[in-house]
Amino acid sequence: GENVEQHPSTLSVQEGDSAVIKCTYSDSASNYFPWYKQELGKGPQLIIDIRSNVGEKKDQRIAVTLNKTAKHFSLHITETQPEDSAVYFCAASKAGSYQLTFGKGTKLSVIP
């Protein structure tokens, strides 16, 4: 089955700096790569996703890049703010699949 590795497990940045979280996946048939943000005591919430026919996608301060050859994808957050502090999860799944495989998460702390 699919295996998703996520790094780093914790990340601290100064407010206004950029944060990058990286994930690798094992199944070359995977074609859907979402990112979720989880705040304390709440369920994960989708922040951005990318499909394998696209190399990069942006939404304001958030961007995701995908390298299909190397089987890795990354989340980039620019101009970080304290409200960006949360746990972030990457995930991967194959076309037609209902099984989304998650990474183990990255706890991001933005220091004011």
Added chain:
Amino acid sequence: NAGVTQTPKFQVLKTGQSMTLQCAQDMNHNSMYWYRQDPGMGLRLIYYSASEGTTDKGEVPNGYNVSRLNKREFSLRLESAAPSQTSVYFCASSEDGNSPLHFGNGTRLTVT
């Protein structure tokens, strides 16, 4: 719109007791899921229902049963709870496979 609603929010069980976790969605989604989240383990899929009337095993189905009661509701049952089932349980829904998941806020279960 409430989105995905889970009940109860908290539960404490003794080993061997049974209980049912309830989940309902009001987004007219076809697919529903149950995940468990353990520290350092990310989210792991227990069972899913691709559409009303169908259910399938995920990554960690042992010790659980599910029922897709109708299009809105998907319940998770623990017949004989074990301490290893202490976890946070999340229900999610999506339009179909390989599409964004919408999560509830979780049920925190402790088995003593």
